[in-house]
Amino acid sequence: MITVALAKGRLAQKAYELFKKVGIDVDLDFDSRKLIFQDDKKEYSFLLVKPSDVCTYVELGTADIGIVGEDCIMEEDKDIYKVLKLGFGKCSVCIAGKVGTAVTPYMKVATKYPNISKAYFNEIGVPVNLIKLHGSVELAPVTGLSDVIVDIVETGGTLKENGLEVIETINSCSASLIVNKSSMKIKKASIVNIINSLKEQVENEDNKIQ
Amino acid sequence: MINTGLVPKKYAEKEKYINAVRKVLQDRNFDFILPPVCEHHSIYENSRYSDDIVKFMFNNDLIILRPDFTPSIAKMVNSLSIKKARIGYVGEVFRKRENEIVELTQCGTEFIGDEADEVSALKILCECIEACEIKDYSIEIGHSGIYRYIKNKLNLNELQSQQLNKIICSKSLEDITAYCDKNNVDASMKKLLVVICNFYNDEEQLNEAVKYINDQECIAQIKAISDIYSSLNNNRISIDLGMVKDFDYYTGIIFEAFVDGASSSVASGGRYDSLIKAQDENIAALGFGIDVDNLMKAGNLA
Numbered sequence: 030m031i032t033v034a035l036a037k038g039r040l041a042q043k044a045y046e047l048f049k050k051v052g053i054d055v056d057l058d059f060d061s062r063k064l065i066f067q068d069d070k071k072e073y074s075f076l077l078v079k080p081s082d083v084c085t086y087v088e089l090g091t092a093d094i095g096i097v098g099e100d101c102i103m104e105e106d107k108d109i110y111k112v113l114k115l116g117f118g119k120c121s122v123c124i125a126g127k128v129g130t131a132v133t134p135y136m137k138v139a140t141k142y143p144n145i146s147k148a149y150f151n152e153i154g155v156p157v158n159l160i161k162l163h164g165s166v167e168l169a170p171v172t173g174l175s176d177v178i179v180d181i182v183e184t185g186g187t188l189k190e191n192g193l194e195v196i197e198t199i200n201s202c203s204a205s206l207i208v209n210k211s212s213m214k215i216k217k218a219s220i221v222n223i224i225n226s227l228k229e230q231v232e233n234e235d236n237k238i239q
Numbered sequence: 240m241i242n243t244g245l246v247p248k249k250y251a252e253k254e255k256y257i258n259a260v261r262k263v264l265q266d267r268n269f270d271f272i273l274p275p276v277c278e279h280h281s282i283y284e285n286s287r288y289s290d291d292i293v294k295f296m297f298n299n300d301l302i303i304l305r306p307d308f309t310p311s312i313a314k315m316v317n318s319l320s321i322k323k324a325r326i327g328y329v330g331e332v333f334r335k336r337e338n339e340i341v342e343l344t345q346c347g348t349e350f351i352g353d354e355a356d357e358v359s360a361l362k363i364l365c366e367c368i369e370a371c372e373i374k375d376y377s378i379e380i381g382h383s384g385i386y387r388y389i390k391n392k393l394n395l396n397e398l399q400s401q402q403l404n405k406i407i408c409s410k411s412l413e414d415i416t417a418y419c420d421k422n423n424v425d426a427s428m429k430k431l432l433v434v435i436c437n438f439y440n441d442e443e444q445l446n447e448a449v450k451y452i453n454d455q456e457c458i459a460q461i462k463a464i465s466d467i468y469s470s471l472n473n474n475r476i477s478i479d480l481g482m483v484k485d486f487d488y489y490t491g492i493i494f495e496a497f498v499d500g501a502s503s504s505v506a507s508g509g510r511y512d513s514l515i516k517a518q519d520e521n522i523a524a525l526g527f528g529i530d531v532d533n534l535m536k537a538g539n540l541a
Contacts, residue, residue, distance in 0.1 A: 088502060088503075089502045090500060090501060090502040090536075108408070108503055109409065110409055110410045110411075111409040111410070111411040111414070112410060112411065112412075113413075114413045205411075209502070210497065210502075210503055210504070211497040211498065211499065211500070211501055211502065211503065211504075212499075213438070214377035214379065214477070214497040215375050215376070215377060215497060215498065215499040216499075217377075217438070217440075221438060
């Protein structure tokens with residue numbers, strides 16, 4: 030059996046649609062509160078987990094494969110294979126602040142992504158004070174908790190409504206397929222099969238858009 | 240993790256695995272030794288992942304808790320001027336993970352001098368895994384020289400090397416392509432990087448890689464992998480040219496074993512010909528360490 034961990038939320042719905050298109054279906058019901066779904070033949074099992082936990086499930090081998098945003102993959106920095114970008118769930122990890130704010134040394138940075146932030150500010154050689162938050166990060170510069178934030182930006186709508194703007198883009202992300210290292214060796218045939226059919230499907234969809 | 244210690248039932252289970260592996264090694268004439276837990280930091284100075292090592296100050300010296308056994312055993316062997324031996328060990332190693340000290344039990348081997356032969360080492364590793372009633376396993380072989388060749392060709396500093404290293408270990412074709420484009424990597428090196436990130440895991444990967452390597456020494460290293468692969472002729476053995484190790488002391492063939500149900504590799508090893516010396520002369524050596532805690536997750540010893 031192949032166990033798949035999906036990042037709960039919109040990403041899971043899109044990912045599940047993709048699996049259905051390549052013939053993998055477990056009658057997943059997003060309206061129920063169930064978190065685990067299996068097909069009748071017990072070939073596949075799908076887990077719905079918090080996005081930041083997908084990498085953990087895959088690294089420890091509880092799930093063989095997972096679908097999660099690259100922002101989580103970068104932040105979690107786990108020992109896994111990252112085999113395929115899936116083209117949906119596109120966003121950017123950005124530094125944002127009140128209109129007109131610039132990146133300056135020793136400023137306060139609020140973020141859900143302390144590891145990505147630390148790595149980036151180290152790389153550009155700007156010392157900053159990090160403040161770890163768990164949500165509503167946009168509130169931090171508005172209330173004066175921080176000078177800027179590091180967060181994912183899709184359309185920029187939330188930033189705009191709170192009077193913020195993107196100062197710098199750190200990285201662009203999309204949903205990606207990750208694989209446990211042991212599973213890749215031991216269940217190689219099934220997993221390579223899944224990778225190839227997802228890849229083909231993603232490429233077909235890309236061509237249609239063009 | 241296991242830092243909580245083991246209650247009787249768990250400890251008895253673990254002992255079974257340790258005994259099974261130790262028995263295989265004793266039957267194969269390994270002499271067991273016990274190196275110290277605390278070592279001077281200098282024996283790990285060149286380790287790539289020195290961030291993972293547990294260090295502390297003691298009497299104005301920087302001391303570490305051993306993160307693996309090989310350098311400590313090399314030091315002991317050096318002091319004895321042994322030129323040929325099969326050495327076994329069992330004990331705890333310590334790593335720093337997310338601000339915690341993780342304690343792992345390793346059981347392993349060192350093949351020293353004329354004993355240093357990859358084919359017999361890999362056969363013994365298979366015996367150890369099978370002694371734990373594990374049927375589904377896979378061993379991959381690579382060469383430490385391949386990443387070294389790439390690092391030298393691209394002229395990378397330590398930080399840049401760590402970044403590339405991470406991409407190779409994650410086998411992300413998209414990231415490796417993006418890396419090459421961003422850093423203006425030339426076409427043949429780009430192709431080599433793509434080849435070592437794929438999942439063929441057989442001789443096809445070797446044949447492809449050779450086309451893009453412009454260095455006789457590195458080509459000879461690929462040939463060495465090919466020779467060992469064909470003389471083992473075992474469908475559980477495959478090839479991974481993209482393998483990169485945590486420790487920099489490897490000088491030749493490297494390998495890792497994977498089993499169903501364990502999170503990462505259950506055994507890891509390779510050749511290190513410059514670690515052991517007798518009268519200033521390098522002595523050939525290779526070995527592997529088995530991660531007993533990980534092995535238990537996949538084993539079936541009742």
